[in-house]
Amino acid sequence: xxxxxxxxxxxxxxxxxxxxxxxxxxxxxxxxxxxxxxxxxxxxxxxxxxxxxxxxxxxxxxxxxxxxxxxxxxxxxxxxxxxxxxxxxxxxxxxxxxxxxxxxxxxxxxxxxxxxxxxxxxxxxxxxxxxxxxxxxxxxxxxxxxxxxxxxxxxxxxxxxxxxxxxxxxxxxxxxxxxxxxxxxxxxxxxxxxxxxxxxxxxxxxxxxxxxxxxxxxxxxxxxxxxxxxxxxxxxxxxxxxxxxxxxxxxxxxxxxxxx
Numbered sequence: 001x002x003x004x005x006x007x008x009x010x011x012x013x014x015x016x017x018x019x020x021x022x023x024x025x026x027x028x029x030x031x032x033x034x035x036x037x038x039x040x041x042x043x044x045x046x047x048x049x050x051x052x053x054x055x056x057x058x059x060x061x062x063x064x065x066x067x068x069x070x071x072x073x074x075x076x077x078x079x080x081x082x083x084x085x086x087x088x089x090x091x092x093x094x095x096x097x098x099x100x101x102x103x104x105x106x107x108x109x110x111x112x113x114x115x116x117x118x119x120x121x122x123x124x125x126x127x128x129x130x131x132x133x134x135x136x137x138x139x140x141x142x143x144x145x146x147x148x149x150x151x152x153x154x155x156x157x158x159x160x161x162x163x164x165x166x167x168x169x170x171x172x173x174x175x176x177x178x179x180x181x182x183x184x185x186x187x188x189x190x191x192x193x194x195x196x197x198x199x200x201x202x203x204x205x206x207x208x209x210x211x212x213x214x215x216x217x218x219x220x221x222x223x224x225x226x227x228x229x230x231x232x233x234x235x236x237x238x239x240x241x242x243x244x245x246x247x248x249x250x251x252x253x254x255x256x257x258x259x260x
Contacts, residue, residue: 011239011240011241012039012235012236012239012241013039013040013239014036014039014040014041014094014095014235014238014239015039015040015041016040017036017040017041017042017094017095017238018041018042018043018044018086018090018091018092018093018094018095019033019036019041019042019043019044019094019095019096019097019238020044020045020046020082020086020093020095020096020097020130020134021033021036021043021044021045021096021097021099022045022046022047022073022097022098022099022100022126022130023045023046023047023048023099023100023101024043024045024047024055024097024099025045025047025049025051025052025054025055025068026047026049026051026055026200027199027200027201027227028099028149028194028197028199028227028230029045029097029099029100030054030055030058030227031227031228031230031231031234032097032099032230032231032234033045033055033058033059033066034055034058034059034062034231035231035232035234035235036095036097036234036235036238037058037059037062037064037066038062038235039235039238039239040064041064041094041095041238042064042065042066042090043059043064043065043066043067044066044067044068044069044082044085044086044089044090044093045066045067045068045069046068046069046070046071046073046078046082046100047068047069047070047100048070048071048072048073048100050070052068056068065089065090067085067086067089067090069081069082069085069086073100073121073122073126073130074118074121074122074125074126076129079126079129079130079133080133082130082133083130083133083134083137087137092137092141093134093137093138093141093144094138094141094143094144094145095144095145095146095147095238096130096131096134096144096145096146096147097147097148097149097234097238098126098127098130098131098146098147098148098149098171099149100122100126101122101123101149101164101167102118102119102122102123103119103161103163103164104116104118104119104161104163104164105160105161106160107160108159108160108162111160111162111163115163116162116163117163118163119163119164119167120163120166120167123163123164123167123168123171124166124167124170124171124174127148127171127174128174131146131148131174131178131189134146135178135182135187138182138185138187139182139185139187142185142186143185143186143187144182144185144186144187144188145187145188145189145190145237145238145239145242146175146178146182146187146188146189146190147189147190147191147192147234147237147238148171148174148175148189148190148191148192149171149191149192149193149194150168150171150172150175150191150192150193150249151164151168151171151193151194152193152194152195152196152251152253152256152257153165153168153169154168154169154171154172154191154193154249155169155172155193155251155257156257171191172191172249175189175190175191175247175248175249176247179246179247179248180247183246183247188237188242188243188245188246189246189247190237190242190245190246190247190248190249190250191248191249191250192230192233192234192237192249192250192252193249193250193251193252193253193257194225194230194252194253195219195224195225195251195252195253195254195256195257196215196219196224196225196253196256197224197225197226197227197229197230198224198225198226199227206224212224215256218256218259219253219254219255219256219259220254220255220256220258220259221254221255222254223254224254225252225253225254229252230252233250233252237250
C-alpha cells in the first residue's frame with residue numbers, strides 16, 4: 001500500500017514506454033504524439049496520408065524513437081500488421097491511443113449508405129478491433145493504457161453527420177466495455193472527448209463566422225480549443241498517475257457539453 005509520502009511527479013513519466021497513436025502524423029494526433037514523446041515514450045504511428053516529415057522531426061528532436069506504418073484502418077489485415085510491426089520495432093506496447101477518425105457531411109435524407117459504412121469502419125470498428133488485438137499483448141505484459149478519442153458529439157448530436165455521431169457514441173460504450181473486461185489485468189481504458197478545436201480539419205466550419213460565434217457563445221471559457229489544450233490530458237491518462245481511473249471519459253471542451 002502506497003503512502004502519501006510516496007507521491008512523486010515521476011508518476012507522470014513515460015520513460016521506457018511505447019505508444020501506438022493512430023493518425024498521429026497530423027492534427028490533434030500530432031499533439032498527442034509530441035506530448036507522450038516529451039514525457040519519455042517512443043512512438044509508433046499508423047497513418048493513411050503521406051505527410052510524416054513534420055511529426056518525425058518533432059519527435060526525433062526530443063531524442064525519442066518514432067516508427068511509421070502506412071495503411072487503411074478499415075482493413076483488419078492492416079490492424080494485425082500494426083501490432084506485429086510495433087512489436088518487431090519496439091518489443092512491447094504500453095499505450096494505445098485510438099485517434100484516427102473521419103467524417104462526412106450530407107443532408108440526412110440523402111446520406112449515402114457507403115459513406116455511413118466508411119465512417120463507422122474507421123471511427124468505431126477500428127477502435128474496437130485494434131484495441132482487442134493490442135489488449136492481448138497488454139494482458140501478457142500485465143499492464144497497459146488504452147485511450148480512445150471520443151467527442152463532444154458522444155453526448156449530443158449535430159445535423160448532417162449521423163455516422164460520426166453514432167460512432168462517437170459507440171466509442172464511449174467500447175471504452176466502458178474494455179474497462180470492465182480488462183481491469184482485472186491492470187489495463188486501464190479511458191477516453192478523451194474533445195470539443196470544438198481550431199485545427200486544419202475544422203477550417204471550413206471555423207471559417208463560417210455565424211457558426212463560429214454560435215459555438216463560441218456556448219463554450220463557457222469563450223474560445224475554441226487549441227491542440228495544446230489536449231496534451232496534458234493525454235499524458236495523464238497514459239501515465240501511472242491515472243492508474244485508478246478506468247472506464248471514464250474526460251471532456252476537454254471548455255465546458256461545451258455542460259450548457260444548453
